[in-house]
Amino acid sequence: MQQSQIRLVLESIAANIRLRRDALQITQEELAYRTRLHINQIQNVELAKSNPTITTLLILAEALETNLGALLRKRKFTKPQRGRPINQKKASP
16 A cells, blocks of 8 residues: 555544544543543544554544444545634633
8 A cells, every 4th residue: 555545544534533523522632531542642643643553443433432434434634723613612710
């Protein structure tokens, strides 16, 4: 498999994880808590900067209430915006 093909697979995984997390309305921090993975690992997977193991993908799939096939589905990757989405409300003091 060529490097460009591997990159496309990692980007599809990243997009699928982010979309599923957004659909569940959970933060990266919450996903890290549910999976017991470090927040940096979650961030790197969602940015397609790391190559997660099958075990990590299975853990993520379970926490995201989906299956491995859904995370591997081909999807266009768009780099996420930095910071929190505008529509999220800040906690009251």
